[in-house]
Amino acid sequence: MTRLGERIRSMDEGIGRVNQIIPEMPATETRLCRLLLIVGDRLQRDLEAIVTPYRINHSEFTTLMILYSRPDGSSTPGELCELATQGATNMTRIANALLKRGLITRQSGATDRRQVIIRITAAGRRFAQKVLPPMFPRIAEAFSGFNVGERSELRRLLGKLAANLDDLDSGVTP
């Protein structure tokens, strides 16, 4: 796999050349976008590589972790879609996969019978506690050399970007 450093440098140069053809391009912002996407993509692949030996993929793992992190260990497909950024269609597939492995249960909702209640099982909790720890070293080392100020600054800047994207989507000028 290519090193990110080279890819980022190549991307920076490419944007520079395009900017000479199209001067109205916001070059700095475009570089930041691409940088964020490149780093995020790599981070996701790295983390996914840690969980695949357990025969589970990233979206299934994320969904299970959301359930695991809930006080009552349960949710509905619709809610999980929003929390895991997945479409309803795919959440049905994810739930089928987790159900097949006995990591969750499915039951129809009591108050609203259209809803389905998904609940993590004891086996699901054990699985979560088994798969999480192998991820810790890599997550920690990804931010090695980041002091407290840098961590909180990165958090703040990404939060600010998220707020901007929220404003854009919910239409400041609808």
Added chain:
Amino acid sequence: MTRLGERIRSMDEGIGRVNQIIPEMPATETRLCRLLLIVGDRLQRDLEAIVTPYRINHSEFTTLMILYSRPDGSSTPGELCELATQGATNMTRIANALLKRGLITRQSGATDRRQVIIRITAAGRRFAQKVLPPMFPRIAEAFSGFNVGERSELRRLLGKLAANLDDLDSGVTP
């Protein structure tokens, strides 16, 4: 679509609860990871939504832009794989799609006949110049409110993270 703010808050709380069960979890770093992935995911979807009306998807668009940004407008599948972070298999499909639309040409390599030379056409350049400008407002507005120092600091921190990931993959302790 849910707002990112709520999703991030929910994620923060969930990690806090898991951290109570598993105290050895690096909570701050895990939050940063998830935050980066959530924001990156949204940014990618937003940008993809801008290009889909032109009947092209994100990876095809990225590949075309890499070609557009090269001084000679050409490359090989293998090189494009690295620059666009795609597998060779998918690059074949991407090239087929771009070829079908007349945006690139394919010819076998002169020096090494195993290689294939992919070159952007005049139509491909026109297409690039047509599709890029609609992305500029959103890219610029994503970073509205970021002053010069914040932009360069975000760039520096993401670059540092990238360097750490490079070290991890190329095995500092192999």
Added chain:
DNA sequence: TTATGTTGTTTCACTGGTGAATCATGAGCC
């Protein structure tokens, strides 16, 4: 030069994710 291994690309079979349509239930209204 022919045997051996490596590299660049493509093909094939499969997994993962999505939009549109479907179905059942709930909610408001007359």
Added chain:
DNA sequence: GGCTCATGATTCACCAGTGAAACAACATAA
């Protein structure tokens, strides 16, 4: 009650991406 519309979940058909194998061309070494 019956009518209409909205909502939650699932099914179906399709698009996007991947690993393993195939294949052709290069490299090298006896």
